[in-house]
Amino acid sequence: MRQRYVGRSGLKVSRIGLGTLTWGRDTDEHDARDQLTSFVDAGGTLVDTAVSYGDGASEELIGSLLATTVDRDSLVLSSKAGVAPGNGDRDTSRRTLLRQLDTSLRRLGVDHLDLWQVQTWVDEIPLEETLSALDHAVRTGRAAYVGVSNYAGWQTALAHTLQSAHDGHAPLVSTQVEYSLLNRDVELEVGPAADALGMGLLAWSPLGRGVLSGKYRSGTPADSRGASPHFERFVGVYLGASSRQIVEAVARAADGLQLSPTEVALAWVRDRPGVSSAILGARTAAQLKGALTADDVELPDEIVRALDDVSEHGEE
Numbered sequence: 001m002r003q004r005y006v007g008r009s010g011l012k013v014s015r016i017g018l019g020t021l022t023w024g025r026d027t028d029e030h031d032a033r034d035q036l037t038s039f040v041d042a043g044g045t046l047v048d049t050a051v052s053y054g055d056g057a058s059e060e061l062i063g064s065l066l067a068t069t070v071d072r073d074s075l076v077l078s079s080k081a082g083v084a085p086g087n088g089d090r091d092t093s094r095r096t097l098l099r100q101l102d103t104s105l106r107r108l109g110v111d112h113l114d115l116w117q118v119q120t121w122v123d124e125i126p127l128e129e130t131l132s133a134l135d136h137a138v139r140t141g142r143a144a145y146v147g148v149s150n151y152a153g154w155q156t157a158l159a160h161t162l163q164s165a166h167d168g169h170a171p172l173v174s175t176q177v178e179y180s181l182l183n184r185d186v187e188l189e190v191g192p193a194a195d196a197l198g199m200g201l202l203a204w205s206p207l208g209r210g211v212l213s214g215k216y217r218s219g220t221p222a223d224s225r226g227a228s229p230h231f232e233r234f235v236g237v238y239l240g241a242s243s244r245q246i247v248e249a250v251a252r253a254a255d256g257l258q259l260s261p262t263e264v265a266l267a268w269v270r271d272r273p274g275v276s277s278a279i280l281g282a283r284t285a286a287q288l289k290g291a292l293t294a295d296d297v298e299l300p301d302e303i304v305r306a307l308d309d310v311s312e313h314g315e316e
Contacts, residue, residue, distance in 0.1 A: 001043030001295045006276045008198035009173035011115065011145050013076050015270055016295055017046035018288075019204065019281030024057025026231075026283055032061050033069055034285030040070050042292045048176075048202070048279050050080035050119055051100045052088065059107035067109055078202075079104045080119035080149055080176070082130075092122045097133035101142055116143035117176055121155050131162060131169070138170040147174030147199070153189025160197045174200050174276070179269055181246050181311040182208035182238045191274055200276030203269050207280070207291075211238040212265035214251050249310040253303050266294040268307055 003012045018039045023032050036047070049058045059079065066072045081100035082092045101116060116137055118130055137143040148159055156175050163169045175194050179186045179201065186201065194201055207213055209231075216239060247261070254261045270278045282288035299307075 001045075001292075003045065004200075004276045006115075006145070006147075006173050006200035006202075007194070009145060009171070009200070011076070011173060011200075013046040013202075013277045014044040015275075015277050016044060016266070016292065017048050017078075017202065017277040017279035018044055019279045020047065020049045020058045020062060021053050021281050022058075022283055023049070024054035024061045029061060029064070031283075031285050033065055035282060035288045036062075036065050036070055038285060038289050038292065040074060042295070044292070045074065046076045046078060046202075046277050046279070048078045048204075049104075050083065051104050052080075052083040052085045052119070055085040056103075056107060059104055063107050063109040072110060076114045077108065077110065078115035078117065079108070079113055080117045082119040082122070090120050090122050092118055092120065092125050092130040092133075094129050094133045094136075097130065098136060101133075101137055105142060112141055113137075113143045115145045115147060115174060117147040117149045117174065119149045121151055127159060128162065131159060134163075134172075135168075135170050145173045146170050147172050147176065147202075149176035149202075151175060151177075151190070153193045156190055156199070157193045157197065160193075160199065172197075172199060174202055176202040176204055176279075178205050179203035179272070179275070179278075180206050180208040181212060181250065181265055181268060181307060182243050184311060187272075195274050201272075201274045203272075203275050203278045205281070206269035206278040207262060207265050208238050208243070208247075209235045211235065211243060212247060212250055212261060214247060214254075214261040217244075217247060217251070246307075246311050249307060253299075253307065257300075257303065259297060260290060260293075262291050263294040263297050264299065264303075264307075266291060267297040267299050268304065270294070271299070271304075 001014045134146040160172045250261045254264045
């Protein structure tokens with residue numbers, strides 16, 4: 001799998017990343033081990049998690065696999081803080097962020113993260129305080145690189161400017177945002193800001209929360225995330241009429257190219273301007289293996305233009 005730099009930093013990641021949102025809850029240890037092994041065997045490096053994923057189960061499961069299955073140095077480990085496990089409360093105070101960072105390191109069984117990101121913006125907490133936690137993490141060797149996630153364009157620009165204004169502050173190298181054919185909001189402000197500031201885009205949910213795989217074209221499969229109590233609403237956002245039009249366009253393109261809809265949708269995001277990695281979260285190892293073949297897919301220009309056109313106003 002080919003690697004890319006994250007923005008203008010020296011950090012390299014695989015252009016398809018492995019997301020672990022469901023690990024320890026919908027994805028058991030057996031499937032997680034198979035996923036991680038297949039991912040590494042394919043040349044993947046970026047493994048993305050967060051202190052809140054699975055109420056902590058995701059990081060714990062990754063930690064057990066690092067101890068038994070793969071070499072930690074072969075991976076780019078990325079985690080996020082700012083959302084509390086269990087209740088989902090948002091808190092980006094210095095105290096909470098650094099406590100969550102230490103929790104992540106303990107669960108993962110490592111002494112540092114390759115990338116640590118603030119997962120959310122909180123109006124009530126001074127941004128300078130939030131950023132000071134990132135500085136401390138880098139200064140103490142607990143994180144090699146830092147970034148933000150789910151920030152609006154102006155928030156991204158402000159945070160990066162504050163970090164760049166003073167010597168000795170850790171530069172923000174990444175912004176992790178939702179990006180797919182079903183949600184192109186990033187192109188309005190965040191993408192241009194990241195490009196101007198030299199930050200890399202890490203695209204989460206590049207398959208439109210699984211909808212672009214085509215599995216929901218004729219209903220909601222009983223074993224899908226859309227049928228899961230804790231993901232039903234998350235997926236349901238993209239099951240409306242305008243989304244169906246885009247899904248059908250992806251399916252037609254896939255048929256014409258003799259590819260799967262997953263390969264087409266993932267390749268489209270992966271090659272958007274500024275994207276360093278498209279982070280794919282699969283429920284099963286079989287799903288992941290079917291998606292990793294997208295690394296070899298190069299979409300024809302006319303297909304890209306057609307998908308651009310049909311999805312331009314497709315956000316719901």
